[in-house]
Amino acid sequence: MSGPEQIRVAVVDDQELMRSALRMMVESQSDFTFAGEGVDGLDALALVRSRRVDVVLMDLRMPRIDGIQATATITAEQPECRVIALTTFDLDDYAFRALRAGASGFLLKDARSEEIVDAVRTVHAGHGVIAPSTTRRLIEHIAAGPDPDAARAAEVRGTLTPREFDTLLEIATGDTNREIAERLHLSEATIKTHVGHVLAKLGLRDRVQAVVLAYETGLVGPPRR
Known part of the structure; x- marks a missing residue:
């Protein structure tokens, strides 16, 4: 019998410690395959253009090209690739702009590993994920616009x-x-x-x-x- 479908996950973050932690998380899951890593949006674009990537765990605040611009380009060029935006800040303007750019999910970087793993599987299945603690702030952010x-x-x-x-x-x-x-x-x-x-x-x-x-x-x- 063949094993579970492999979800190819890439990690893009300018902090080495965060990249390492996310990579370890990805490699610990039997149905995940680590598809590569990068330090900014340019690396993210190179990754999805050169290999199959199902889900990108994307930091938002990065040099050269930030996560918002990279997300918009990826979702336009690679409709089957899903992006989960990760940020330290609880729904700052960057996070909302990432959702508008096409991110399928938004989580805080201090989310538990199980939450991130579940989010990857959820967006790969075609659904969206917003951290429950930030849903109210998302609504308030839109309402204040x-x-x-x-x-x-x-x-x-x-x-x-x-x-x-x-x-x-x-x-x-x-x-x-x-x-x-x-x-x-x-x-x-x-x-x-x-x-x-x-x-x-x-x-x-x-x-x-x-x-x-x-x-x-x-x-x-x-x-x-």
Whole structure:
């Protein structure tokens, strides 16, 4: 019998100690393969252009090309490659910009190894990950920004069926398909289908981008002053 599918993980961080710790974490997992490492965004681009990389663990604050610019380029050039943004700061502007650039996840560097490992598997499966401790701050960050994009909100409503629109609002809660299914009294398989339709129709990579879109357009979110 063949073993589990190997997830090829690259590590990009300008701190040698952090790179070493992440590499050890990757190499300790039977279903992970270490795909290389780099010290900045230029190295990240070289890695994904020269070999197959499924997930990049990407520092955001780096010299030459930072993690945000590298993330935007990678997600544009390599749609199948997922990026998890790592930062020391609890949802500073860099982290939010990385999510908008196409990162499928955001975690703090002090996250436990198990959390990072789970995040790699989750984004590789096509889902998004935001550290639970920072979800509230993400919402506040978006709510404090410019007025919602009403035109985009109307476009979203017109693109989705009523059930798909309800599913988008549920995705924005951050809950899993199972939790959403229980709340809407539908099967998990049905919710998974609806989620796939929402992402495809709106041109979104994953659930993280769906959350950002829902809040930026004002479809969901705290009351604005």
